[in-house]
Amino acid sequence: MSTVILLAITGFGLGAMYFLVASGLSLIYGLMGVLNFAHGAFLTVGAYATWYAETKLGGLPVVPRFLVAALVGLVAGGVFAALVELVLIRPLYSRHIEQVLVTVGLALCVSALVTAIWGTDPRFVALPSWTQRTTGVLGASIPNDRWIEIAAAACVLAGLNLFLRRTRYGLIVRAGVENRAMVTALGIDVRRAFTLVFAVGGVAAALAGVLAALYFGTVDPQRGTSLLIYAFIVVVIGGLGSIRGTAVAALAVALVQQFANFYASAGIGDLSVVLLLALVLLARPGGLTAAAAA
């Protein structure tokens, strides 16, 4: 029983990270039709900005240092994402092949640049000691960082729902996912919503980068790319443009991966995720939910 609880809660923690990366990816595709292969680079920028800031804030105690560094990481991720949209994506609307080439190129560039500056070795992040301990739940010792990951993803899910349901920009995004041309025909400059969605996606991905640093204890130039692969699977399973579908799919993918890795053997988890993707696509080609940003 304790093993099942441990696997389930750590699976939720992993799912939280998948959700944070995938939610921005899903909104960006749903609204703009952009398959953003550079989304993992937002995570990398956020993670490295957090690590870099943390190393420069030596005088502060660990907890405020980590919190300030994380904030720097989130801002860096959001600003970087907004700049990518303004400079690289905006001139390429409706040119899907070029978008893919540019975003793949950018992902490679960021990874190469980070490697060139800081090397390929993972960099250790000084973490608050509480996150390195465990909490007992029905006999299972749950690493404390998993609670932070789950809580952060729940906050982002609630925040995104509030944004989509309660703000005018949220309304524009939901309408834009359905029919972008009609939104502009109502006199709305949908490009502002594009930039905002990119920035929100960038912040969520950067948060995933910060949480990945908590989860693994390090930042790594390739982590964005490896999480992005799962994020794409999550987005396809959840239904493009649907935040709720993304949340459900992120949990499903992470839990399947965790349980399969434990009860079968290491590596079977990845195979099971691909099998899950195939089954969902066969049963519901549009994903678990229809494309609606909610």
Added chain:
Amino acid sequence: MTGLLRVENLHVRLGGSHVLQGVSFEVAEGSVTALLGRNGVGKTTTLRALLGLVPREGRVVLDGVDVSGEATHRIVRRGVGYVPEDRDVFAGLTVAENLQLAVRNGHARYADVYRLFPELEQRAAQAAGTLSGGQQQMVAIARALLNDNRILLVDEPTKGLAPLLVAEVASALERVCAQSTVLLVEQNLAVVRRVAEHVVVLDTGHVVHSGPAHALLDDRERVHALLGVS
């Protein structure tokens, strides 16, 4: 009366087809002009080109200002209301949200809209995708009426509706047209007869007739020759 909207030598090429081949016409302020023609002659494309929703060449002058190079949202903000073919309501949004999205400034004319379409107020919380075709058409028209527009571009408002609903929508359209400058695309000539003062007839991307509505509609032979109906 002055030409509120002037279209000069408008060309549109879509997917290798030269859809509009030098279309020119004028819509006078305060008038209702119907854009007529057989299926596929470029009526809807003309409206979409006026709004910049499709790439176009030529000049579109609105209230003396050349808007040919402007983005769609900027043209609309100059006071253009658009009721698209097939309604294009946002199915996942409620009726209230569909209307809220269309509001361009703080002075939305909700009272006027709900007076014209009381049903929309009762169904404000209902998802637009669950409405009937006629109700969706009311949402589409209401969106265009919420703001103080200089001109309304209305594309086949009675298309695909049951006869009872056609009468209801036509009646609403008549009330709208009595107060606004309208460029109307409509296949139903009875509706055109009720609301339009001028007609422009398109054929294969060209204007082939332009003049007073009654002069054309009363000439059955000419209607048959130009529109293929009698």
